Amino acid sequence: MHFADSITDLIGDTPLVRLHRVTDDIACTVLVKLEYLNPGGSAKDRIAERIIDAAEKAGHLQPGGTIVEPTSGNTGVGLALVAQQRGYRCVFVVPDKVGTDKIDVLRAYGADVVVTPTSVPADSPESYYSVSDRLAREIPGAFKPNQYENPNGPRSHYETTGPEIWRDTDGTITHFVAGVGTGGTITGTGRYLREVSGDAVRIVGVDPEGSVYSGGTGRPYLVEGVGEDIWPGAYDPAVPHEIVAVSDAEAFAMTRRLAREEGILVGGSSGMAVVGALRVARALPAEAVMVVLLPDGGRGYLGKIFNDGWMRSYGFSAVEAGETVADVLA
Numbered sequence: 001m002h003f004a005d006s007i008t009d010l011i012g013d014t015p016l017v018r019l020h021r022v023t024d025d026i027a028c029t030v031l032v033k034l035e036y037l038n039p040g041g042s043a044k045d046r047i048a049e050r051i052i053d054a055a056e057k058a059g060h061l062q063p064g065g066t067i068v069e070p071t072s073g074n075t076g077v078g079l080a081l082v083a084q085q086r087g088y089r090c091v092f093v094v095p096d097k098v099g100t101d102k103i104d105v106l107r108a109y110g111a112d113v114v115v116t117p118t119s120v121p122a123d124s125p126e127s128y129y130s131v132s133d134r135l136a137r138e139i140p141g142a143f144k145p146n147q148y149e150n151p152n153g154p155r156s157h158y159e160t161t162g163p164e165i166w167r168d169t170d171g172t173i174t175h176f177v178a179g180v181g182t183g184g185t186i187t188g189t190g191r192y193l194r195e196v197s198g199d200a201v202r203i204v205g206v207d208p209e210g211s212v213y214s215g216g217t218g219r220p221y222l223v224e225g226v227g228e229d230i231w232p233g234a235y236d237p238a239v240p241h242e243i244v245a246v247s248d249a250e251a252f253a254m255t256r257r258l259a260r261e262e263g264i265l266v267g268g269s270s271g272m273a274v275v276g277a278l279r280v281a282r283a284l285p286a287e288a289v290m291v292v293l294l295p296d297g298g299r300g301y302l303g304k305i306f307n308d309g310w311m312r313s314y315g316f317s318a319v320e321a322g323e324t325v326a327d328v329l330a
């Protein structure tokens with residue numbers, strides 16, 4: 001018999017697949033790592049498990065405790081999965097730009113969800129950072145994982161994502177590309193790949209135009225899960241060699257192309273990462289091997305990026321049914 005003892009035993013060991021169609025003008029190998037195949041549907045399952053393990057060991061999380069976290073959804077799902085297995089309650093705080101589909105998923109796992117306005121500064125008492133701080137103070141036995149500062153986030157990627165990529169490429173990887181949100185993925189995976197390769201792997205971060213990592217001031221963008229208006233502790237700016245900024249329009253057009261042309265249904269931050277990756281890949285020789293991490297699946301975005309009416313309402317009128325997305329990018 002071949003089975004896992006618990007759903008959390010299925011976290012990690014996600015596959016790599018080669019891109020063929022969106023890479024028409026590119027000589028090198030471009031592989032994407034499909035994090036939506038984690039049981040909770042995103043890369044965040046990895047950090048959730050590592051963070052809860054560490055909190056239990058440190059005594060921050062006791063039997064019957066409550067996990068309180070500001071999360072755009074994916075970290076919540078990961079935490080909810082692991083919490084459920086171990087008997088903890090979850091309260092999640094999400095900004096109102098997050099799709100209702102994602103919020104419904106959190107509630108389906110049994111979590112409580114508090115929705116806060118996106119259009120307030122981070123230090124406002126209404127911001128999702130502030131609301132979650134207050135809940136963590138007021139709920140007895142509460143533990144706040146704080147994915148933005150918790151070193152176990154990047155550590156989980158250092159211990160799992162990085163070694164998986166090195167193993168699956170037989171050590172031939174030359175470039176690693178990932179979107180930057182908390183910075184945990186790029187910091188942990190990038191650090192491992194730099195170390196194991198004797199600094200031969202080039203690490204490329206991708207963020208939305210306007211976000212701080214590429215020199216912006218936190219101007220709003222619609223792509224979810226990536227970009228920040230403050231610098232989190234989970235991000236080590238010494239790890240990436242470069243940061244590429246990508247517009248919402250380019251990110252969303254590529255997200256739709258990945259589904260229609262590659263059969264890969266992923267979220268907007270995945271499309272964003274691929275746009276940044278291809279920009280770098282265009283200048284690379286045939287021998288280069290690039291790995292791009294795709295953080296989550298596309299089902300949480302059917303009412304947004306994949307919905308023509310929603311796209312048009314935000315002025316992305318070029319990407320509509322009837323017009324091929326290749327035309328839009330041309």
Ligand code: PMP
Nearest residue numbers: 180181182183184185225269295
């Ligand atoms: N994409 C999505 C959809 C995410 O939820 C996140 C996590 N915030 C990221 C990308 C970025 O990952 P990280 O926080 O590790 O930088």
